[in-house]
Amino acid sequence: MAASILTTPTELLRLVFATLSRSDLYALCLTHRDLRAVAESFLYARVELTWTKSQTPPIAQFLHNIVRRPELASSVHVLVLSGHSFDDYFYEYKISSPKLPLGEVPLDGLVNCIENLSVSFASEWIQELRAGTVDAFMSLLLSQLRSLKSLQLSQNFTRESRLMGMMLRSALCEKNSHLSSFAYLQDVEAVFPGIGLFIRKYTDARNTADVLPLFYLPSVERIRVLIDNPPTFKWPGKTLPNPSKLISLDLTMLREGPLAQVLSTTPNLRKLKWDWYFRRDLQDEYVTDIIDLDQLAAGLSHVQNSLTDLTITAGTSNSDASLNFPEVRFKGSFKTFSELHMLQSLEVPIAFLLGFSQSTPNVARLEECLPRSLQWLTVTDRLCLQEEWEWEWECTYLLEAIRPWLQEWETFTPRLQGFRLLAKELGIWDLALLQGLEDIGHQSRIQVQIIEAEPVRHSGS
Numbered sequence: 001m002a003a004s005i006l007t008t009p010t011e012l013l014r015l016v017f018a019t020l021s022r023s024d025l026y027a028l029c030l031t032h033r034d035l036r037a038v039a040e041s042f043l044y045a046r047v048e049l050t051w052t053k054s055q056t057p058p059i060a061q062f063l064h065n066i067v068r069r070p071e072l073a074s075s076v077h078v079l080v081l082s083g084h085s086f087d088d089y090f091y092e093y094k095i096s097s098p099k100l101p102l103g104e105v106p107l108d109g110l111v112n113c114i115e116n117l118s119v120s121f122a123s124e125w126i127q128e129l130r131a132g133t134v135d136a137f138m139s140l141l142l143s144q145l146r147s148l149k150s151l152q153l154s155q156n157f158t159r160e161s162r163l164m165g166m167m168l169r170s171a172l173c174e175k176n177s178h179l180s181s182f183a184y185l186q187d188v189e190a191v192f193p194g195i196g197l198f199i200r201k202y203t204d205a206r207n208t209a210d211v212l213p214l215f216y217l218p219s220v221e222r223i224r225v226l227i228d229n230p231p232t233f234k235w236p237g238k239t240l241p242n243p244s245k246l247i248s249l250d251l252t253m254l255r256e257g258p259l260a261q262v263l264s265t266t267p268n269l270r271k272l273k274w275d276w277y278f279r280r281d282l283q284d285e286y287v288t289d290i291i292d293l294d295q296l297a298a299g300l301s302h303v304q305n306s307l308t309d310l311t312i313t314a315g316t317s318n319s320d321a322s323l324n325f326p327e328v329r330f331k332g333s334f335k336t337f338s339e340l341h342m343l344q345s346l347e348v349p350i351a352f353l354l355g356f357s358q359s360t361p362n363v364a365r366l367e368e369c370l371p372r373s374l375q376w377l378t379v380t381d382r383l384c385l386q387e388e389w390e391w392e393w394e395c396t397y398l399l400e401a402i403r404p405w406l407q408e409w410e411t412f413t414p415r416l417q418g419f420r421l422l423a424k425e426l427g428i429w430d431l432a433l434l435q436g437l438e439d440i441g442h443q444s445r446i447q448v449q450i451i452e453a454e455p456v457r458h459s460g461s
Contacts, residue, residue: 044075051083051134051156053098059137060105066144067109077149077184081138083156085193093196093203097159099132110140117143117178119170125163135160139167146180150187158192158207165210172216173237185217186245192226195253197319198281206230215241215265224250229286233258241265253277255286260299267302271309280326281319291352294332297339304340311347314382325386330355334364337371344375344415347422349382350391350398356383357390358397367405367412374413378420385425395430399437406440406448418447428452 049057066073085092107130114125128136138157142148142164171179192207206228213236214223220243235241248271251259259274278289291314300307316325334353337346355363370377383389391398402419409416421437423429434450441448 040072041075044072046078046080047076048080048082051081053086055083056101057081057083057134059134059141060100060102060107060110063110063137063141063144064105066141067113070144073144074147076145077147078152079141079145079148079150080152081157082152082154084154084191086156086159090197092159092193093199097134097156100134100137102132113144114140117176119167119176119179121163121166121170125166128163133160133163135163139163143167143171143179146182147184148180148182149184151185151189153190155191155193158190161192161207161210162205165207165213168210168213169236172213182217182219184219186219186221188214188217188220188222189224190214190226191224192228194226195228195279195282197279200281200284208233209236212236212241215243215246215262217243219245221245222248226252227254227258227262229253229255229258229282229284231284233261233286235261244268247271249273251275255288256292256295256299257286260295260302263299263302268306269303270306272303272307273311273313276312276314278316278326278328279319289326289328290331291328292331293334293336293352297333297336300336300340304342306342307340308342309345310337310340310343312349312352313380314349314352316383316386327388328383328386329388330360332362334362335369338369340371341373343371343373345378346370346374346376347378347380347420350379351383351389353379354391354398354401356386356388358394358401359390365404366401367408370405370413372413373415375415375417376420377413377416377418378422380422380424381426382424392426392430395433399433402437403440406437406444406446409444409446416446418449420449420451423452 047062049059049062051057066076086095086098110129111126114122114129119125125136125139129140134157138153142151167179170176171181175181190211192211196202207226208228208230211225211227214220214225215235216237223246243266246266246269249262249266249269250273251262252275254262254274255276263269263272276291278287280289283289300310316328318325330351334355336352337343337348353366353369354360381391384392405412406419419437419441421429421434429450429452437448437450440446
């Protein structure tokens with residue numbers, strides 16, 4: 001039986017091994033060296049390392065293995081580095097990340113590897129490696145994975161990312177031939193820690209320069225990342241990036257101005273999720289208390305011929321002992337989304353369409369705010385905790401603002417399939433509003449979904 005397995009063509013072995021668990025694959029590696037060669041490629045295809053207060057990732061040992069045996073590095077297609085928050089979120093930036101206990105891990109091979117990469121910051125990189133800095137080990141690990149297709153970085157691995165940013169700029173913007181070109185990397189998720197309270201008084205460091213090289217990835221299709229707003233937005237390369245394959249983008253923190261510069265390089269983008277955020281201690285030229293709808297529209301104009309799915313979330317928080325959230329106001333036209341000719345699905349706070357109340361100036365009729373291509377509209381109660389928000393007490397007016405559009409949807413949005421009212425903050429909507437929307441749904445033969453914190457209610461045809 002053993003002999004027959006060993007003589008089985010590699011292609012057939014791969015079909016069989018692809019269905020096995022990691023424990024079974026590990027057992028095969030111990031069985032015979034010929035089986036090990038095939039089984040290892042599946043074992044190393046997806047690598048997951050976790051870093052928490054109680055769990056130290058064996059990243060140094062893993063690096064030692066793949067540097068010694070480069071064929072293993074070529075097998076890695078998915079890298080997941082997970083772990084969230086070592087300490088208090090709001091002031092975590094004041095505390096350095098823990099160092100790796102290197103013990104008896106041999107570093108000479110890793111040091112030689114860095115020296116062979118011929119980067120200008122090699123001395124600093126080696127120094128941080130010897131100090132057990134995870135950023136140094138993570139950067140070296142990424143530089144070795146030339147077949148990587150998917151990368152997920154969680155907060156503990158991105159708290160300190162300067163070396164990673166330098167490595168990525170060297171590889172992608174300066175085209176260092178000794179580094180991986182990341183030719184196959186399609187999916188990138190880099191979850192950076194939230195911006196801590198009063199961080200600007202503590203440090204000028206921002207992650208912008210570490211993150212923007214991701215847009216130079218030649219095959220990238222999906223990016224999810226937090227980008228801090230820089231004093232001056234500048235692309236790290238001599239030329240603008242051209243992520244022509246990028247179809248999905250999830251951006252947190254970046255405000256309207258820098259957002260427009262990013263979108264100007266993504267003409268084929270189909271799906272965008274963007275989070276608007278304001279806090280007084282972050283206020284500067286870009287981060288203001290103004291939701292600039294004209295600037296947002298200018299940014300979205302770069303993707304108006306490709307974008308099919310747009311989600312906008314929004315929020316503010318306090319940086320002092322005040323019980324009230326900081327005041328914010330709208331600027332510009334509420335027809336922000338009307339020119340998105342390909343848009344099929346829009347999820348947006350009510351305030352981005354109708355302002356904070358019926359007295360908000362320059363509010364257009366809802367049917368004028370939406371593109372004709374729209375199939376689903378989801379409005380949420382984001383920003384409902386603002387003092388300016390009045391829809392909780394003006395439900396009759398809100399219903400009357402929605403009614404003309406839904407009753408005449410065939411004229412204004414002829415492809416419409418449904419309307420969704422989503423409670424993320426309030427938890428519950430006024431019963432008269434809900435009943436009114438359900439009645440309109442029945443009359444108009446349009447799906448109307450009311451989603452609250454407790455039960456989910458559905459109506460319509």
